[in-house]
Amino acid sequence: MVAISFLFLVCFFSFHLHAVAQPRNSTIRLGSSLTPTTTGKSAWLSPSGLYGFGFYPQGNGYGVGVFLAGVPQRTVVWTANRDAPPVPRTASLVLTTDGRLILQSPPRRDVYIVTDASQKIAAASMLDTGNFVVFNSDEDIIWQSFQYPTTSILQGQHPSAGMELFSSVSETDQSTGIFRLKMQHDGNLVQYPVDTPDTAPYSYWSSITDGKGDNVSLNLDNDGHLYMLNSTGFNIKDLNTGGYDDTNRTIYLMKIDSDGIFRLYSYRLDRNGNRSVIWSSTSDKCAPKGLCGLNGYCVDVDREANCICLPGFAPVIEGNFTAGCERNFSSDSCKSDDGTIQYTIQAAESTVWEDNGYSEVTSTTREECDTACYEDCNCEAAMFNDGKCTKQRLPLRYGRRDLSNSNIALIKSCFQIQKVFYRQQHKIVRDRCSYFV
Structure with a gap:
């Protein structure tokens, strides 16, 4: 009796282990659906469970795509309709009975996930390679995420x-x-x-x-x-x-x-x-051009990128440096008592930018470059480097600090913002472009 019971237990555990080891059926049939809520099925998994296709959290809702599901740090590797707004928890992803893979999020219109399949979809599958594929009735792949x-x-x-x-x-x-x-x-x-x-x-x-x-x-x-x-x-x-x-x-x-x-x-x-x-x-985190947005430049601080606005500028969105910087003054704030506008020049030294100059001035000194920009109503900035002065219009872009470069960005700024600083270090220059007011 003991021998029979032991044999039964061996058979039971052998069957159980075999069942666990079997890969799940990853074929997604017509009529299958997903929802982002925890009470429903939110993703179709690959046979090993490593990859998933379905909903993932994004912003105040959810996005749809392929992600690493078999690790705690969920990493999205492919996104459908990536620039569409997040969908609510009431949305659903449906492989319809008439062969369409669509995202339903009332009251919005249905959104096609697969838009250019050559034939009607008969089935789909999330593969262990991370490739999400759809098949026709002959089981031929007619669309796959790897292609996009x-x-x-x-x-x-x-x-x-x-x-x-x-x-x-x-x-x-x-x-x-x-x-x-x-x-x-x-x-x-x-x-x-x-x-x-x-x-x-x-x-x-x-x-x-x-x-x-x-x-x-x-x-x-x-x-x-x-x-x-x-x-x-x-x-x-x-x-x-x-x-x-x-x-x-x-x-x-x-x-x-x-x-x-x-x-x-x-x-x-x-x-x-x-x-x-x-x-x-x-390894240079300031190398990507445009990381700091318009009118901002990147500075390497302990091998991390740090964004700084040009003198006289402030972040467009605090904490979002890629949004760039904007002037923190207006022409009205630069008026003197007699109604004219007062500007001065501030410098961002050892910075490099996209060359978008509209006029080159034969100049031998930085002071002469300052004056050339002062006296030009269209000049909002100038680049001075090795005796070469190039007038610029705003915005400036692709800025970064490069200590090996002698280029100086000269920025026309409102005098009254920093009047104490300028009285100490700069002569007062009254801009003649009062017609800008």
Whole structure:
């Protein structure tokens, strides 16, 4: 009797362990749905449970996308309709019986998650690669998230010529940020600010592979090897040589972060998802152009980026340095007793900016450059460097402090804001542009 009971227990536990070890069925059938609430199912998981497709918290509501679900630090790797406003807890994600994947959030119109599938959807699946795919009735993949990267590249994903990644606003806001990474048709992988031409003056990092092949792709292997291949499969550049743990205990993820730096991360699944940076495009956090917004410049403080407004300017949004800076005075506040406007010049030394000058003055001294800007009603700032004076209009952008550079940004500011300071250190100059009032 004891032997029979023991055999029964062995069989029971063997069956139980086998059932636990079985991968879940990741096929998402027509009619399936998700809701962001804890009482309902909020994500469709991959067979191992590592990745999920569904709702994640964003702002005062939820977004929809692919995220690392198998680690405590939930990391979003792909976002659907990323610039749409967050949806409320009453929203639902539905794979309809007529083959549409839509987000329902009354009273808004239904939003399509998959907009360009070549055929009607018959089923979908969240794969263990992090790729969310949809199938037709013949079980052929007709759409996949890997073809439309947002911020990240996963193992086995191969962005080819013309593809771009865009940073997010922040770690908690997946809306489109202010930096982009482009795999160019000339074979070069380049980082730029958003809304700029694909030209060298706007680049702040490059793989320096232009002209080394056509239809170049970016590749990430299971051992952390990050590299670029041309159309013949020839390796034209190793960004990171890899050679790390290539077992299922570690996964690798490449991302353009909200601060504009392109990083390669490792996640140790056997250490509670511990995340490490194993490569980055730069260690200089002031390198990304535009990090401090308009009329602000970046200063490296203990290897961290710190944004400072130009003299006479204040942050547009306190605590959000990418929003830039605006003048903290008006023409009215600069009036003297007789109604004319009084300005002076303040300097931001050893700073570099985008060159957007409208007039170059032959000048030998900084004082002469000051005077040239004083006497020009259109001049709001000037750049003085090695005897060269260039008049500028506002806003100034892409500013950063560079102690090895002798450039001085000369900013026309309201005299009355700092009258005590100016009486001590500057002569009073009465601006003749009183018609601005």
